Amino acid sequence: MKHPDDDNELFNRLEADVAADSDTPARGHVVDLDKARTARGESPDPSPDRSANSERPQSSDSEPTESGNGRPTPVDSSVPTVSGPGLVDRIKNSKRLDVFPAWMKSRAEFTEALGWLAGHVGHTAAYHAVRVPFVYVPKLVWRSPRGALNILCRIGRWAVDGEGEALRQYTATNEQVDEYLKLSRQRDRRVRLRAILTILGAVFALGLGLFLVFGAQPLTQVLAVTVAVLGCGLAGAPADAPLATRAVIKTEVQKLTSDIVVKAMASIGIGQIASAVAKGQDGIRFVAPITREGPGWRADIDLPLGVTVADVADRRARLASGLRRPLGCVWPDADPNEHEGRLILWVGDRDLSKTGIVKWQLANARRHDIFKRNPFGIDPRGRAQSVPMIQHNILIGSLPGQGKTASVRVLACGAALDPSVELWLHENKGTGDLDSLECVSHRFVSGIDDDSIKYAADSLKLLREEVMRRAKAIKMLPRDLCPDKRITRQIADKRSLKLWPLVGVFDECQNLFAHPKYGKQAGDDAEFIIKLGRALGVILVLATQRPDKDSLPTGISGNVSIRFALKVAGQVENDMILGTSAYKNGVRATSFRPEIDAGNGYLAGATALPVVVRTAYLDDNATHAIAQRAHALRKAEGTLSGHALGEEAENTSGPSYDLLADVAAVVPPTEERVWNERIAARLAELRPEVYGGWKGENVTSALKPHGITTRGVAGMTDDGERTTRRGIVRDDLTKAIAERDENRGAA
Numbered sequence: 001m002k003h004p005d006d007d008n009e010l011f012n013r014l015e016a017d018v019a020a021d022s023d024t025p026a027r028g029h030v031v032d033l034d035k036a037r038t039a040r041g042e043s044p045d046p047s048p049d050r051s052a053n054s055e056r057p058q059s060s061d062s063e064p065t066e067s068g069n070g071r072p073t074p075v076d077s078s079v080p081t082v083s084g085p086g087l088v089d090r091i092k093n094s095k096r097l098d099v100f101p102a103w104m105k106s107r108a109e110f111t112e113a114l115g116w117l118a119g120h121v122g123h124t125a126a127y128h129a130v131r132v133p134f135v136y137v138p139k140l141v142w143r144s145p146r147g148a149l150n151i152l153c154r155i156g157r158w159a160v161d162g163e164g165e166a167l168r169q170y171t172a173t174n175e176q177v178d179e180y181l182k183l184s185r186q187r188d189r190r191v192r193l194r195a196i197l198t199i200l201g202a203v204f205a206l207g208l209g210l211f212l213v214f215g216a217q218p219l220t221q222v223l224a225v226t227v228a229v230l231g232c233g234l235a236g237a238p239a240d241a242p243l244a245t246r247a248v249i250k251t252e253v254q255k256l257t258s259d260i261v262v263k264a265m266a267s268i269g270i271g272q273i274a275s276a277v278a279k280g281q282d283g284i285r286f287v288a289p290i291t292r293e294g295p296g297w298r299a300d301i302d303l304p305l306g307v308t309v310a311d312v313a314d315r316r317a318r319l320a321s322g323l324r325r326p327l328g329c330v331w332p333d334a335d336p337n338e339h340e341g342r343l344i345l346w347v348g349d350r351d352l353s354k355t356g357i358v359k360w361q362l363a364n365a366r367r368h369d370i371f372k373r374n375p376f377g378i379d380p381r382g383r384a385q386s387v388p389m390i391q392h393n394i395l396i397g398s399l400p401g402q403g404k405t406a407s408v409r410v411l412a413c414g415a416a417l418d419p420s421v422e423l424w425l426h427e428n429k430g431t432g433d434l435d436s437l438e439c440v441s442h443r444f445v446s447g448i449d450d451d452s453i454k455y456a457a458d459s460l461k462l463l464r465e466e467v468m469r470r471a472k473a474i475k476m477l478p479r480d481l482c483p484d485k486r487i488t489r490q491i492a493d494k495r496s497l498k499l500w501p502l503v504g505v506f507d508e509c510q511n512l513f514a515h516p517k518y519g520k521q522a523g524d525d526a527e528f529i530i531k532l533g534r535a536l537g538v539i540l541v542l543a544t545q546r547p548d549k550d551s552l553p554t555g556i557s558g559n560v561s562i563r564f565a566l567k568v569a570g571q572v573e574n575d576m577i578l579g580t581s582a583y584k585n586g587v588r589a590t591s592f593r594p595e596i597d598a599g600n601g602y603l604a605g606a607t608a609l610p611v612v613v614r615t616a617y618l619d620d621n622a623t624h625a626i627a628q629r630a631h632a633l634r635k636a637e638g639t640l641s642g643h644a645l646g647e648e649a650e651n652t653s654g655p656s657y658d659l660l661a662d663v664a665a666v667v668p669p670t671e672e673r674v675w676n677e678r679i680a681a682r683l684a685e686l687r688p689e690v691y692g693g694w695k696g697e698n699v700t701s702a703l704k705p706h707g708i709t710t711r712g713v714a715g716m717t718d719d720g721e722r723t724t725r726r727g728i729v730r731d732d733l734t735k736a737i738a739e740r741d742e743n744r745g746a747a
């Protein structure tokens, strides 16, 4: 690693300073070592720090102040002064490095590493076990004659001292008579001894052979032959053809060094870095040694003055090219605890998209507490990432097939595993992606038809009313129970208050918000809920594959607190999901690759800075298993409700207001008979949010379940023309109201 405080260089610079001083009358100038060091380390112009008295020409944009003698007046104090915080403050502000490495502190990381190791060993063992009878043994048998010959040759060579032959030849050729005689005598001694040992060995081997052939048990004979054949086979292996092949092929990843990083950073088109490197400088400063972190390397870098992390993130593809790594390995990140120019460059050993399926931490959990963060996935550095749900709303967006539903599942499963949570699930694509969770849902719909869209729109209407009810209910709670005017675990557990967390999931919500009839109202309701429902325990999770202003009202995109963008098409969609200026700040979900990066996205709002997350993946079977567990849990705690109990929620089929009372209000007693189209117009005026857009037919079908039939009613149009149209008789209405009230009283 290159050290910015290179002693020689500093020395040269001090010499230059002293030389510059000696040329000026201002003798005794004190060189500020701190300043010299700082300038050396931080200045994008690494030329020697000339003192203010030097004859250096001023830059065009500086305004030199003239001293009396015509020279520029020094603006920096020549007396060293203490700048910045004092010693105690500096110690207090200093960053403590972790005592234990991250993997030792995180149980999940530790188990994962252990699991990986066990898997690796298991794979290797299985790989070789399969090959022993079919590959390795036949190979050894085939090679055993050659091995036997090899062994005999080696013994023969040893017995005649073959290894000393080259040396003896050398001394003979160079006429080193004494040496040659010494070696010859040594050879004679050796050969005599070795010949005796060889003969003894041969006699022993012959005896052993005769014993094995004529006197040994068959099992011993088999064992002896096996050992002999395998042993000879091993001895017969050619040097270039080992017996076993590799079970795993290591991908050799080049170690990340400061030189590689400097070269790569110089290649991404940032002027300050490129020019510094051209002058033989680093351009960037490493604030800590490059270390291993998770499955990759981490470099902490101070960028040149004025260059931000976003500038580097913008050029991620170029940086990946400069580092000669796949794009999915290179992750420039900001450090939330440092200044804007502090870059954490993390370079993974392998592409994030090749991480495979990330296991959800709660996949085998018995239950979850929604007031805690919901495990969501991992970041490129392999660290677990989670999402807080209470007090938040979540917006998810991407192109089709990039993993929206998969991320919705993870969130919905987390909510389902908390039995106190009321789950309202709406999947307006109609493919049944969330069907597994139907058994724990208070309200549930899957479909793209008008009825399903209406159902989802009704849910938002009901949620809006629920928010209003909760606001009043919270207000009434005693201060000691609810000091912050927001739902807490304690409040949620008091079932009588009916203030438990309520999670409304709307997957493929573009089909709802862009619906010509229900879309506008649904958008208004969702915005209302997002703005007010957070503190009241009403949480919306919205997923859309069309993040544009028609399918995602700006009131929603502007107010959600947690955003997750998988691959999106362009800047507009990026900023719709991740918030205004996200693209400009380098948070670009456009950089993900279609399909390859399915499941990878930018998560904003859950951590101090947006972070790339690969979501955990639950397939249908895994979701089903979790849902069954959640169902059993809810059953045991008595929190199953609504759709999960097979009930049709009472307010889903019609408006949430009292229709009969509203019709009675708009049809005065003096009007005995009235056309339905007139009732529709008056109702729309009375409650536009409920009856807006109603026609005569809507009145007909809405009144039918109450036993009010429509009939031909004679009347006069606004133009004074007499005609007959569909309408009702007011007496039928009063009769229906009376009957209903009677029934309610009886109940």
Ligand SMILES: Nc1ncnc2c1ncn2[C@@H]1O[C@H](COP(=O)(O)OP(=O)(O)OP(=O)(O)O)[C@@H](O)[C@H]1O
Residues within 6 Å of the ligand: 356, 357, 358, 398, 399, 400, 401, 402, 403, 404, 405, 406, 407, 429, 545, 598, 599, 600, 614, 615, 616, 617
């Ligand atoms: N976290 C993940 N890890 C691995 N693969 C994933 C992940 N998320 C999604 N995928 C892959 O992407 C495919 C599409 O995912 P999903 O159905 O969630 O996308 P979508 O954005 O909801 O699509 P659509 O908009 O068409 O509904 C999945 O079948 C799966 O193969």
